[in-house]
Amino acid sequence: FVQLVKEMKIYLHKCVESGRDFNITLAIKTNILTAGLRYCLATGNWGDQKKASSAKAGVSQVLNRYTYASTLSHLRRTNTPIGRDGKIAKPRQLHNTHWGLVCPAETPEGQACGLVKNLSLMCYVSVGTPGEPLTDFMRQRGMDLLEEYDPVLEPKSTKVFINGTWVGVHKSAGQLTETLRSLRRKGLLSFEVTIIRDVREREIRVFTDAGRVCRPLFVVDNKPDSADRGSLVLKQDQVAKLHTDQEAAASLQGISEEDKAAHTYGWMGL
Known part of the structure; x- marks a missing residue:
């Protein structure tokens, strides 16, 4: 893309010096972007072809299609981007927060042991749903928006966060949390929506975005x-x-x- 902009600048400079009309179809060379993407997808080195040493390796890979199980394993693989020759044991071990999300058994042997992990069998990655309808729903259920909130009049109100954004406050946090959870169990809300009530911090955190690693619960x-x-x-x-x-x-x-x-x-x- 940087090379494409440079070519456009050179063409524009020539047009200004010679007094010609600027033609956008002649200024944009489509093969620059095509060749760059083709190189990145073919080699897996994500970056400029001239700066191959600083490019990220392994971003694009050939999908394993030997068996159905190997395809699923390849799609659910995670990689820790550190050197394979390191002697530090901590990056190769599972963390407490990996419980139910990362498989404790499936990892390759040799230098990549513990650095390449796999998601658990019942684990899935959230697709994501819009958060604006939830904001409107909670406003109809007594939530005061952040612009209308006065901390002097309501010092014990509970903060409401949606996808990390503070959207408002609510007086009865327990009732709001139970209402949201009952709607999710009835199927009116997406099953991927995460609802957390932090009593100590007086916060309700709701997450609807994509890319969250989730697991089923009873x-x-x-x-x-x-x-x-x-x-x-x-x-x-x-x-x-x-x-x-x-x-x-x-x-x-x-x-x-x-x-x-x-x-x-x-x-x-x-």
Whole structure:
């Protein structure tokens, strides 16, 4: 791109000196960008071809297609960008925050041991959803926007963050958190939305952006007046009903969605 701008400057300078009209089609040489991208994708060295020593290596790779399992393993691989000859053990070990996210067993032998890791089987990377609808929803549920907030009048309000941005404050943080979690469990919010209530810091942090590494969790019944407090909300008979729905799916073909929902338990029943 820098070379493309330089060529345009040279052409513009010539046009000014000779008094010719500036023609954008002649100024832009399309093969400069094409050749640069082609070189980067072919070699994996991301950067200028003339400065190959300072370019990043391994950015583009040939996808492994030997078997289906090897393809999945290649797509879920992570790499620590440090030298393979280092004797420091810490970068090769798993951190406490990797629990449930990084596989503790799958890593290559030899110099790359521990530096090349893989995501766990149930781990996934979030795709992301817009955060503006959540801001509007919470404003309708009593959230004061940051422009309207007066810390003198409401010193004990809870801050609300969406994707790291402070959007407002709320007086009843517990009720707002339970409302958001119930909407997520009903499927009205995306299952990728992360809702965190920090009681000590008086903050509610909501994340909807892409690129977050997530893992599935079981929901525990923590209602004070519940008879099953401390046990999982998902029961064995509910899983059995879902299996029954799968077995009866062939006999319910050809009927409307309303009739099908009336005869099956379904995910909405959960």
